[in-house]
Amino acid sequence: MKVSTVAEMRAMDRAAIEEYGIPELLLMENAGLAACQVIERRMEIAGHTFAIFCGVGNNGGDGLVVARQLHARGGRLHVFILGDPDRYQGAAAVNYQAARRLGLEVVRLEQADGAVPALATCDAVVDALLGTGLTRDVTGLYAAVIAHINASGKPVFSIDIPSGVNGDTGQVMGVAVQATATITFGLPKVGNLLYPGYGLGGELWVSHISFPPALYDRAELPIAIHTPLSLPPRPPDGHKGTFGQALFIAGAANYYGAPYYAAASFLRAGGGYARLAAPAPVVPHIAAVGNEIVFLPQAATDAGSLAYGNKEELLELCGRMDFVVMGPGLSLHEETQQLVRELALAIDRPLLLDGDGITAVAHGLADEGYRVAFRQAPAPRIFTPHLGEMARLTGLSTAQLLADRIQRLQHACADFNAIIVLKGAHSLVGYPDGRVFINTSGNSGMATAGSGDVLTGTIAAMTGLGLPVDEAVRQGVFVHGLAGDLAAQAMGEDGMTARDVLAHLPQAVRLCRQGLPPELQHRYNVVRRV
Ligand SMILES: NC(=O)C1=CN([C@@H]2O[C@H](COP(=O)(O)OP(=O)(O)OC[C@H]3O[C@@H](n4cnc5c(N)ncnc54)[C@H](OP(=O)(O)O)[C@@H]3O)[C@@H](O)[C@H]2O)[C@@H](O)CC1
Ligand SMILES: [K+]
Structure with missing residues (x-):
C-alpha cells in the first residue's frame, strides 16, 4: 500500500x-x-x-x-x-x-x-x-x-x-x-x-x-509499505554457483563475530558460495565456528586489520563474484579505512557497505571529489546504516534525521546514488529515484550485536536466489525481520541474539516461498481497510 x-x-x-x-x-x-x-x-x-x-x-x-x-x-x-x-x-x-x-x-x-x-x-x-x-x-x-x-x-x-x-x-x-x-x-x-x-x-x-x-x-x-516479494523458484538442477557467489571483506583482530554472522547468513538464507576475505591471523578463529565458509586469508596490519597491500588481489577477486559485502568488523584502523574507501570506488560488482565500511566511506563522502566519484561507481552501492551511522554518512545530527527521516533518506540516496537501508523499528529502504519502502517485519529483540551483520548476508542471499539488486535489498530486510520474529516467537525478544536470528533464516525463506501463516500476514499488513 x-x-x-x-x-x-x-x-x-x-x-x-x-x-x-x-x-x-x-x-x-x-x-x-x-x-x-x-x-x-x-x-x-x-x-x-x-x-x-x-x-x-x-x-x-x-x-x-x-x-x-x-x-x-x-x-x-x-x-x-x-x-x-x-x-x-x-x-x-x-x-x-x-x-x-x-x-x-x-x-x-x-x-x-x-x-x-x-x-x-x-x-x-x-x-x-x-x-x-x-x-x-x-x-x-x-x-x-x-x-x-x-x-x-x-x-x-x-x-x-x-x-x-x-x-x-x-x-x-x-x-x-x-x-x-x-x-x-x-x-x-x-x-x-x-x-x-x-x-x-x-x-x-x-x-x-x-x-x-x-x-x-x-x-x-514514491513511498509504500513493503509487500513481500515472491522468490524465483529454485532450479532443481542448480549447483552452488547458481545461487550466487558472494565475497565478504570483513574482520580484524578481536572482531570474529561480525564476519562469521555476515558470511554464514548468506548461506543460511539460501545463497550458494560464501567467501570471506579476512586478515590471516583471525581466520583460524572464525573457521573454528564456520567451516562451511571458504576463507581467503589476507595480509594484516600490525593491529591485525586488513592491510592496504591487499587492494589489487581483492579487486581481482571481486571481479569473479556476483555480490560483495564490505565492512563487518573491519575496525577503524586508518590503513584499512583507506583501503575500504578506494575499494568502494573501484569494485565493479554490487557492493553493500556496513559497519566500519560505512564509517570509512562516510569520511570520503564528506569530500566533494570523492562523492562525485562514488556516484559514478561501476555497479550499485548499498548502505545499511543504523541511525548513528546515517548521521555519519550525511553529516546531520540524529535529531535532525529523526525530525525528517523520509526526506533526509531520499536526499541521501539521490546524493550518493545509492540504495540505503535506514535500520530501526520499521526500517526504511530508500532508492536514488526517490522511492522509499517501509518494512514492517522485525522486533526490538533484534537490536542486538551482530544482527546487522546477519542483514548483510541475507540481502546478498536474495540476489543469489535471483532477485534483482533493488528488490533483493528490500526483500532481504523483510526476511531478516521475519527471521527475527520467528526467533522471538521461539524464545521471546529479551534474550535472543544474532545467532538466533541466523538460525531462523532457513525457516523465514521457506515461509516466503510457501506463504506466510495468517497470524504473520495479519501482523505485517499493518493497515486494515474499511
Ligand atoms: N485527506 C483528505 O482528503 C481529507 C481530510 N480530512 C480531514 O481534514 C484534516 C485536515 O484538516 P485541516 O487542514 O483543516 O487541519 P487540522 O488537522 O484540522 O488542523 C488545523 C487546525 O488546527 C490548528 N492547529 C494547528 N496546530 C495546532 C497546535 N499545535 N495547537 C492547537 N491548534 C493547532 C489550526 O489552527 P491555526 O494554526 O489556524 O491557529 C487549525 O485550526 C485531516 O487530518 C482529516 O482529518 C477529511 O475531512 C476528509 C478529506
Ligand atoms: K486526530
Missing part, C-alpha cells in the same frame, strides 16, 4: 474535489462514516457514551460527522470544541450547524478540567483535535486535554492521526494522544507508520473515502 505525505494528501484531496467533482462534504462524510464503522467493530454503539473532542479545522469537522453518525446509531454524546466554532469553514461549518440543529450537546471547552467528568463516565473517546494541519508544538488547553484523554484509561479512536503526531515524520510535537485505534483517510500518512507515531496510533485503519485508485495508487507516489 502507498503511504502519503501531508502535501501529497492535500493534492489528492484537491484533485478529488476539482478533477473528479467529489464534493468536500462527501469526503468528510465518508471519513466520519468510516471512523464510525471502525468504532462499531470494536464496541456496541447504542446505549454507550462517547466523549468527542474536536479542533476547529477539518479534523474537528470529521469529529462532528462521527458525532452525528454515533447519534444516529443510538450513542450518547459529549461533544467538546476546543476553540471558536466560527472558525469552521466549508464542510466542517456545515457539519457544525447540522450537529447544532440535531440538538447534540456541543460545548466549547475553555478549561481542560471541564472535560474530566465526561472522560470519567464515557465508554470511549473520539480524538478529532488535530490532523494533518498540525503546524506547531501542542501547548496550553490542547496539551492539557490530551493529558486528560491519555489518563482516562478509556478506549480512544483517533481521527486520521493521533493528535499531536506530525503527519510527515511520526514525531510527537510536544504531546500526543495515545490511541487504541486510528482511522486514516485517503492513504496512511508517513506519520501513521513511523515510530513513535505508529506506536501511538494503535490499530491502524484506512478508508479511501471514495478516492479512485488513479489517485491513491499512482506510480508517482
Whole structure:
C-alpha cells in the first residue's frame, strides 16, 4: 500500500474535489462514516457514551460527522470544541450547524478540567483535535486535554492521526494522544507508520473515502509499505554457483563475530558460495565456528586489520563474484579505512557497505571529489546504516534525521546514488529515484550485536536466489525481520541474539516461498481497510 505525505494528501484531496467533482462534504462524510464503522467493530454503539473532542479545522469537522453518525446509531454524546466554532469553514461549518440543529450537546471547552467528568463516565473517546494541519508544538488547553484523554484509561479512536503526531515524520510535537485505534483517510500518512507515531496510533485503519485508485495508487507516489516479494523458484538442477557467489571483506583482530554472522547468513538464507576475505591471523578463529565458509586469508596490519597491500588481489577477486559485502568488523584502523574507501570506488560488482565500511566511506563522502566519484561507481552501492551511522554518512545530527527521516533518506540516496537501508523499528529502504519502502517485519529483540551483520548476508542471499539488486535489498530486510520474529516467537525478544536470528533464516525463506501463516500476514499488513 502507498503511504502519503501531508502535501501529497492535500493534492489528492484537491484533485478529488476539482478533477473528479467529489464534493468536500462527501469526503468528510465518508471519513466520519468510516471512523464510525471502525468504532462499531470494536464496541456496541447504542446505549454507550462517547466523549468527542474536536479542533476547529477539518479534523474537528470529521469529529462532528462521527458525532452525528454515533447519534444516529443510538450513542450518547459529549461533544467538546476546543476553540471558536466560527472558525469552521466549508464542510466542517456545515457539519457544525447540522450537529447544532440535531440538538447534540456541543460545548466549547475553555478549561481542560471541564472535560474530566465526561472522560470519567464515557465508554470511549473520539480524538478529532488535530490532523494533518498540525503546524506547531501542542501547548496550553490542547496539551492539557490530551493529558486528560491519555489518563482516562478509556478506549480512544483517533481521527486520521493521533493528535499531536506530525503527519510527515511520526514525531510527537510536544504531546500526543495515545490511541487504541486510528482511522486514516485517503492513504496512511508517513506519520501513521513511523515510530513513535505508529506506536501511538494503535490499530491502524484506512478508508479511501471514495478516492479512485488513479489517485491513491499512482506510480508517482514514491513511498509504500513493503509487500513481500515472491522468490524465483529454485532450479532443481542448480549447483552452488547458481545461487550466487558472494565475497565478504570483513574482520580484524578481536572482531570474529561480525564476519562469521555476515558470511554464514548468506548461506543460511539460501545463497550458494560464501567467501570471506579476512586478515590471516583471525581466520583460524572464525573457521573454528564456520567451516562451511571458504576463507581467503589476507595480509594484516600490525593491529591485525586488513592491510592496504591487499587492494589489487581483492579487486581481482571481486571481479569473479556476483555480490560483495564490505565492512563487518573491519575496525577503524586508518590503513584499512583507506583501503575500504578506494575499494568502494573501484569494485565493479554490487557492493553493500556496513559497519566500519560505512564509517570509512562516510569520511570520503564528506569530500566533494570523492562523492562525485562514488556516484559514478561501476555497479550499485548499498548502505545499511543504523541511525548513528546515517548521521555519519550525511553529516546531520540524529535529531535532525529523526525530525525528517523520509526526506533526509531520499536526499541521501539521490546524493550518493545509492540504495540505503535506514535500520530501526520499521526500517526504511530508500532508492536514488526517490522511492522509499517501509518494512514492517522485525522486533526490538533484534537490536542486538551482530544482527546487522546477519542483514548483510541475507540481502546478498536474495540476489543469489535471483532477485534483482533493488528488490533483493528490500526483500532481504523483510526476511531478516521475519527471521527475527520467528526467533522471538521461539524464545521471546529479551534474550535472543544474532545467532538466533541466523538460525531462523532457513525457516523465514521457506515461509516466503510457501506463504506466510495468517497470524504473520495479519501482523505485517499493518493497515486494515474499511
Ligand atoms: N485527506 C483528505 O482528503 C481529507 C481530510 N480530512 C480531514 O481534514 C484534516 C485536515 O484538516 P485541516 O487542514 O483543516 O487541519 P487540522 O488537522 O484540522 O488542523 C488545523 C487546525 O488546527 C490548528 N492547529 C494547528 N496546530 C495546532 C497546535 N499545535 N495547537 C492547537 N491548534 C493547532 C489550526 O489552527 P491555526 O494554526 O489556524 O491557529 C487549525 O485550526 C485531516 O487530518 C482529516 O482529518 C477529511 O475531512 C476528509 C478529506
Ligand atoms: K486526530
